[in-house]
Amino acid sequence: MILAVVGGKGGVGKSTVAYNLGAHLDAVVVDADLAMADLPADRGPDLHDVLAGRAAPTEAVREGGPVPLLPCGRSLAGARACEPTALVETVERVRAEYGRVVVDCPAGLSGDVGLGLLVADAAVLVTEPAPPALGDALRARALARELDAGLAAIVLNRATAAAPTELVARELGGPVTTVPESDLVADAQAAGVPVSERAPEAAAATAFAELAQTVQRACRCADQPAGA
Amino acid sequence: MVTLEWSLERTEGVTLVGLVVAADRPCRVQIENRLDGPVWPPRRHGQPADGWDEGTFSGCVPPDGRLTVGYATPAQPSEPPASVVSTEPVTDGDDAVGADCEHGRTGTDCVPTVEDSPAGVVRALGDPLVPRDSVPLPEPTPGQQAAGPAAGESTTAEDEEGQQSGATATADRPNSAPESTEREGRVRRSPAHAERLVPKSVRDWLAEVGGRLDVPREEADTGFEATPAVEQEPSSESACPAQDVPLKAAREVDRFALQQVRRRVESLLDRTEQGASCRTAVSEGRDRREAAVGPGER
Numbered sequence: 001m002i003l004a005v006v007g008g009k010g011g012v013g014k015s016t017v018a019y020n021l022g023a024h025l026d027a028v029v030v031d032a033d034l035a036m037a038d039l040p041a042d043r044g045p046d047l048h049d050v051l052a053g054r055a056a057p058t059e060a061v062r063e064g065g066p067v068p069l070l071p072c073g074r075s076l077a078g079a080r081a082c083e084p085t086a087l088v089e090t091v092e093r094v095r096a097e098y099g100r101v102v103v104d105c106p107a108g109l110s111g112d113v114g115l116g117l118l119v120a121d122a123a124v125l126v127t128e129p130a131p132p133a134l135g136d137a138l139r140a141r142a143l144a145r146e147l148d149a150g151l152a153a154i155v156l157n158r159a160t161a162a163a164p165t166e167l168v169a170r171e172l173g174g175p176v177t178t179v180p181e182s183d184l185v186a187d188a189q190a191a192g193v194p195v196s197e198r199a200p201e202a203a204a205a206t207a208f209a210e211l212a213q214t215v216q217r218a219c220r221c222a223d224q225p226a227g228a
Numbered sequence: 229m230v231t232l233e234w235s236l237e238r239t240e241g242v243t244l245v246g247l248v249v250a251a252d253r254p255c256r257v258q259i260e261n262r263l264d265g266p267v268w269p270p271r272r273h274g275q276p277a278d279g280w281d282e283g284t285f286s287g288c289v290p291p292d293g294r295l296t297v298g299y300a301t302p303a304q305p306s307e308p309p310a311s312v313v314s315t316e317p318v319t320d321g322d323d324a325v326g327a328d329c330e331h332g333r334t335g336t337d338c339v340p341t342v343e344d345s346p347a348g349v350v351r352a353l354g355d356p357l358v359p360r361d362s363v364p365l366p367e368p369t370p371g372q373q374a375a376g377p378a379a380g381e382s383t384t385a386e387d388e389e390g391q392q393s394g395a396t397a398t399a400d401r402p403n404s405a406p407e408s409t410e411r412e413g414r415v416r417r418s419p420a421h422a423e424r425l426v427p428k429s430v431r432d433w434l435a436e437v438g439g440r441l442d443v444p445r446e447e448a449d450t451g452f453e454a455t456p457a458v459e460q461e462p463s464s465e466s467a468c469p470a471q472d473v474p475l476k477a478a479r480e481v482d483r484f485a486l487q488q489v490r491r492r493v494e495s496l497l498d499r500t501e502q503g504a505s506c507r508t509a510v511s512e513g514r515d516r517r518e519a520a521v522g523p524g525e526r
Contacts, residue, residue: 035358079358085346112356114342114349142339147349 001219002091002101003027004120004149007127008136010107013157013179014126015039016189017211018104020204021124022067023194024212027100030091031072032116034079039104040192041071048078051086057093066193070094084112088119109143117144122152122219124211125172129156129163134171141172152218153177153211175218177211179204230257230289230315236305241500242268245309247297251289258314259285265303275351278343288318437482443475 003025005018015031015038022029031039031047042062045055047070062069073079095101105116117123123144127137137154144151151174156163159178169176179185180203188198196205235246243265249257261267261283269280279287280299289295342352350356 034356076358082357084356085350088346106356109339109353110356111350111353114353115346115356118344118346118349139339143342143353146339146342148344 001025001027001099001122002095002103002120003122003124003152003215003219004103004105004116004144005124005126006105006113006117006140006144007125007133008107008109008138008140009127009133012126012128012133013155013185014107015104016185017124017126017155017157017179017208018102019067019189020194020196020208021212021215022069022102023196024209025100025102025215027102028061028068028070028094028098029102029104030070030094032087032091032103032112033072033106034082034084034112035076036106037072037074039069039071040065041073046071046073046078047087047090048073048075048082050090051082051084052078053083053086057090058097061094061098066197068098084115087112087115091116091119109139113140114143114147117147117149120147120149122215123149124153124155124215125151125174126155126157127168127172128158129160129168134168137172150218153214155179155211175214177207177214179207179211230255230312232259232308232310232312234307234309236307236309238305241302243301243303243305243309245299245301245305247310249287249289249295249297249312251293251295251315253293254289254291254318256286256288256316256318257295257312259287259297259310260313261299261301261310263301263303263306263309265301268300268302270298272351274355275347278348278351284313437486440475440478440482 007014045060049055103116105113127133154174154176156178158181182204184199184202185204188195230251233248237244267283269276340352
């Protein structure tokens with residue numbers, strides 16, 4: 001299973017969702033933001049090296065942390081040296097080795113987002129209850145559809161009780177999971193651990209667990225042959 | 229009935245070919261280049277435009293009956309530059325007309341039509357590569373500057389290794405080599421940058437020749453050629469002398485080979501200078517007005 005986490009607008013929480021979803025799905029999270037990586041990286045080969053042909057995809061996966069991670073380098077020179085189209089083969093090879101992959105796509109609707117969606121079996125759409133974010137989510141949804149990445153789930157991040165969940169579900173056409181605004185989420189992300197580890201009782205941890213179940217249900221349905 | 233009209237323009241060593249395929253009803257056609265050289269198709273975001281597969285273009289003549297295609301090639305112009313190799317009628321179930329003739333967007337979603345391949349994604353959505361200008365070039369440290377002249381004199385194995393491990397090394401992007409070396413701060417002098425543009429095999433050969441010339445004359449008269457720096461294929465036709473050839477004879481072979489190369493280089497240089505100063509239009513097309521459609525349009 002390969003999931004692409006997209007959203008269109010920047011700053012809506014794609015990386016946070018991708019990381020926590022990876023934790024609940026026991027998946028490798030690939031930070032596919034080639035120019036502005038978000039997820040923590042340490043020394044060693046990263047996605048820039050893999051896409052430039054200097055390292056094997058599995059060689060760059062960090063297994064030591066709470067969530068297996070294929071981080072991306074942060075230098076512009078490293079990003080410049082990449083062959084972006086190699087992302088597709090890279091993610092497929094990680095899937096072949098680890099089984100499940102969550103691709104954290106960058107903001108926007110450029111080629112790097114399209115490549116993440118191209119290789120994905122399904123997409124998770126992250127948005128916020130704000131008109132600009134919802135507009136971008138609609139476009140990201142359209143791109144996912146164009147690239148045959150079925151919509152597995154929609155995440156309405158930093159949502160309050162008054163968030164228009166039903167409207168979002170109707171407009172974007174998929175099941176919505178709300179993740180409440182919480183400092184615990186930001187703290188956990190800053191510490192490089194999933195919320196379920198840092199604050200297992202937090203509402204956000206429950207929300208991410210539900211999201212993982214929704215995604216698994218959607219992917220199981222998609223795997224069923226037609227008419228079965 | 230399908231007809232092909234063309235226009236040819238030769239400029240700065242490149243032939244621009246403009247083609248107009250006319251048909252009385254919508255059909256799918258395949259067009260092949262007939263000129264003696266590689267086809268440089270129009271590109272979008274660095275990828276060959278939709279329909280191109282090496283020297284062949286496949287596309288659809290729309291209901292208005294005219295399909296325009298263009299490409300460039302280093303080959304000399306000749307007629308006909310291309311030919312229609314296959315024609316198939318468009319069936320009702322074939323959405324080729326719509327897909328090929330509308331480069332628009334789908335419905336109200338404002339998302340372009342994206343071909344289901346990595347190259348198609350980049351073509352439709354743009355190359356996410358960081359712009360070259362945004363990559364800063366660090367100043368070399370004094371130690372690196374000291375190392376600069378040595379690296380500038382010849383390409384060493386260490387240089388090659390450095391390129392492989394450097395963050396910006398991209399061996400398959402020819403124009404990135406100077407950038408790589410600049411970033412590492414190892415080679416700062418412009419002659420070294422220029423040298424990087426010379427293919428490695430040529431640099432290796434010249435280094436070998438230089439090595440043989442460095443041997444003192446008295447040793448060369450009695451010595452034998454050492455193992456070449458670059459491993460030779462048994463069937464190689466390289467001018468490099470094989471192992472155990474007397475150095476004196478090897479130098480003779482080098483001299484002959486260098487003369488050959490000099491003649492070839494001078495001839496090519498003449499042609500590049502002619503190409504730069506002369507813009508010769510060879511317009512043999514039958515419908516010159518259609519030639520206004522450039523090689524990147526159709």
